[in-house]
């Protein structure tokens with residue numbers, strides 16, 4: 001989604017802003033712009049499309065801003081108004097003396113706009129952001145104090161936002177504030193950095209502070225003043241960020257997605273470290289802050305998430321219900337927040353999110369928290385807004401994920417669910433020890449098995465090449481691998497734009513089978529176990545309709561040779577752990593098809609890495 005960078009110090013501001021925006025590119029955007037304080041005026045430059053277009057625009061004006069040491073920069077992912085230069089940020093007030101960038105949505109912007117228009121403001125864009133610029137300028141005209149203007153204006157804004165503002169009357173001051181949207185301030189020697197996410201600033205400083213909702217920060221090269229919404233002084237909590245700039249390198253891979261797929265064996269190892277020592281030791285999950293008595297009393301769990309995280313949640317439901325005997329509901333956060341949910345202090349609510357910033361999931365967990373439920377968050381970002389809402393925080397240690405298509409974070413979320421399900425089963429005594437021990441044994445062998453999949457991609461690449469011309473793609477599975485089918489389809493559609501759908505194989509005959517003919521690829525996730533035979537007969541039904549059949553399997557069943565045109569084999573693994581082994585080839589098929597089609601693999605069109613609007 002949108003990205004924010006601000007700088008005040010002694011270096012060339014435009015360079016820092018562009019560099020920071022580049023580090024946020026992975027989040028997805030469709031226009032970009034910067035505002036820099038020049039001699040006696042603020043200059044604004046914008047361009048539609050990628051940052052290289054903004055760089056070209058800036059080259060034409062370099063003399064105007066080369067000495068500037070203060071500015072704000074933004075990448076915009078269009079919500080209100082098309083991706084045009086006029087709608088791109090920064091936005092200014094009518095006289096051009098105030099410039100502002102904004103992430104999020106000012107929900108009451110229409111009312112504020114009507115009021116401002118009556119007072120004579122001329123609007124040039126279709127954005128809610130321009131409303132914020134005019135509104136803060138109005139408060140500035142009344143107070144002649146930029147901090148106060150931002151503080152008073154934000155009190156009247158509804159919705160979620162992160163804002164950075166500069167004014168011509170201030171030679172070297174940026175004012176920033178936020179509500180329900182991330183914002184971090186980095187401190188250097190004689191300089192400060194502001195950003196919507198850490199990668200934008202980590203190259204320059206590790207000393208940083210996350211702003212809390214409604215705080216207003218006034219930043220100059222040598223000072224920061226932090227106040228609360230009521231104007232009182234707020235406590236500044238700078239900390240050292242546990243981040244390395246090298247994390248954002250492709251390390252020789254063509255795309256971040258491929259690099260991240262290949263990181264999965266290590267991600268699994270990292271998630272086992274300290275939690276699972278040997279198969280006979282109980283799982284250690286100190287992160288779960290529910291007492292053993294509370295856990296024993298639990299009779300209901302709700303898991304809320306979006307996209308790939310929702311698929312991880314579905315596997316989680318399967319595991320928890322099987323091993324712990326607790327009823328689990330899984331729901332898309334965007335649905336959860338718009339109905340009357342039955343949640344109370346006896347329900348454990350689990351939020352799953354790679355970014356920890358997804359607006360729908362954040363709102364959902366806040367709603368559940370307000371009803372008294374214990375909130376357990378599974379996230380890759382222990383520094384995120386969701387993490388701050390957590391009663392129990394399970395960080396999944398996947399390392400920063402740059403590619404918009406989630407891969408290693410999915411595997412990491414699955415690991416969190418395996419550990420959580422075993423941990424709860426051990427506390428509650430709901431599953432035979434021998435079953436849990438065999439599961440733990442195999443969990444420890446998983447990294448090598450994933451390595452084997454990653455070392456043998458010839459058949460996967462061949463399959464990707466053969467099917468790259470298709471317009472549609474069907475994935476079928478049953479049981480614990482239904483979410484794998486959904487995830488495989490999601491991966492393919494988001495990076496190749498092929499119309500891919502995952503189905504419960506038993507549902508084929510209730511409708512989707514009508515679509516099958518000799519043009520339709522059907523990929524069956526045929527992992528040995530309880531539903532293998534059932535899925536095999538569903539695959540036969542599809543073959544009988546002449547579909548182009550692909551098997552993803554750990555079986556050596558000779559029948560498969562007759563039934564399938566292409567067979568992708570994976571190492572043997574017990575059924576409960578098969579979602580991890582099976583998803584890797586599906587990630588790779590999606591990757592190779594998109595790469596073969598020449599798509600923008602890491603930044604697919606219309607998508608954003610973290611979706612901070614509802």
Ligand code: M6R
Pocket residue numbers: 306307308309352353354355356357358361404405406407490491494607608609610611
């Ligand atoms: O950060 P989150 O896990 O909350 O994000 C949820 C979805 O937006 C995300 O999984 C999305 O579906 C990915 N692009 C999938 O690859």
